Amino acid sequence: MAERCCLRKVRRGIYVVTSVCAEPTHRFIATIGEASGTTLPCESTGAMKCNEDLRILVRSYAGGCPDGAAFSHRSALVVHGLSIPYFENGAPLRVEFVHPEFGVRRSFVHIRKRPLEGKTEVVNDFQVTSLPQTLLDVARDYPLAFSVAVLDSALRRNLISAREFADYCARNPVRTRQGRIDAVIANADARRESVAESITAVRFVEYSIAGFEPQVVIRDEKGDFVARTDFANPKARVVAEFDGAGKYYLDGADPKRAFELERRREYSLRNLGIQVFRITWKDLFRGDLFLRIKDSVKRRSG
Numbered sequence: 001m002a003e004r005c006c007l008r009k010v011r012r013g014i015y016v017v018t019s020v021c022a023e024p025t026h027r028f029i030a031t032i033g034e035a036s037g038t039t040l041p042c043e044s045t046g047a048m049k050c051n052e053d054l055r056i057l058v059r060s061y062a063g064g065c066p067d068g069a070a071f072s073h074r075s076a077l078v079v080h081g082l083s084i085p086y087f088e089n090g091a092p093l094r095v096e097f098v099h100p101e102f103g104v105r106r107s108f109v110h111i112r113k114r115p116l117e118g119k120t121e122v123v124n125d126f127q128v129t130s131l132p133q134t135l136l137d138v139a140r141d142y143p144l145a146f147s148v149a150v151l152d153s154a155l156r157r158n159l160i161s162a163r164e165f166a167d168y169c170a171r172n173p174v175r176t177r178q179g180r181i182d183a184v185i186a187n188a189d190a191r192r193e194s195v196a197e198s199i200t201a202v203r204f205v206e207y208s209i210a211g212f213e214p215q216v217v218i219r220d221e222k223g224d225f226v227a228r229t230d231f232a233n234p235k236a237r238v239v240a241e242f243d244g245a246g247k248y249y250l251d252g253a254d255p256k257r258a259f260e261l262e263r264r265r266e267y268s269l270r271n272l273g274i275q276v277f278r279i280t281w282k283d284l285f286r287g288d289l290f291l292r293i294k295d296s297v298k299r300r301s302g
Contacts, residue, residue, distance in 0.1 A: 155190035
């Protein structure tokens with residue numbers, strides 16, 4: 001069967017070509033896989049696979065959007081070209097729509113009942129909520145860290161300004177969860193350079209850790225440049241850096257060389273009496289390290 005070889009079922013009646021095989025009976029499938037413009041799935045694990053799978057699922061509804069509905073929330077982020085910050089472990093992937101007359105949740109679809117007039121546009125043949133409305137919907141219905149990471153990305157890419165989004169939300173107040181939207185607006189900052197930095201900033205707020213600013217330049221007693229940090233609390237002399245393996249492979253750099261430079265940079269900061277905390281992706285979703293940072297800031301600020 002092709003499904004055990006070069007096809008994968010997306011949902012009922014919809015399949016995606018996963019590879020080009022040499023089986024003669026699968027030649028028609030191979031022809032599709034080899035066609036110009038065809039991109040085969042390539043991710044196998046983790047968030048990148050979830051992101052790819054969601055994009056495939058959204059694409060499977062192209063031309064099949066329920067009458068009167070529009071792609072929304074995470075599905076709209078996909079259509080607008082924005083990344084999904086993270087995926088909850090074990091949470092099913094669903095295509096999300098908004099419809100003005102009814103709502104329903106099924107295996108692969110979540111339709112929310114919301115007014116749509118004047119809040120949609122067509123992007124690459126998809127009827128989708130406008131970017132400001134998509135950001136508002138995400139802020140209303142998703143956790144603060146997720147929503148801030150999405151808005152930060154849009155701000156960083158100059159797709160919308162903080163003022164434009166705040167004004168849009170003011171013109172389109174909601175009956176429930178307005179506080180969530182206000183919190184997202186209050187915590188967004190285009191200076192953050194990654195999803196991880198956005199989530200880190202939200203964790204500082206959630207754990208009541210004050211005083212950290214993003215992208216702080218540290219200089220020595222002579223005024224010479226030492227480092228540009230992800231986050232720093234100048235008063236407490238505490239630095240927080242996101243430690244993602246990918247940073248050692250940026251711009252084609254030799255990872256061993258990049259790691260050594262990072263290690264020297266950290267030593268330079270410590271020699272200035274600065275305490276450095278390194279934050280991993282897993283640390284973003286548990287409290288231990290943030291409680292240690294909070295304790296350090298309290299002690300060093302006294």
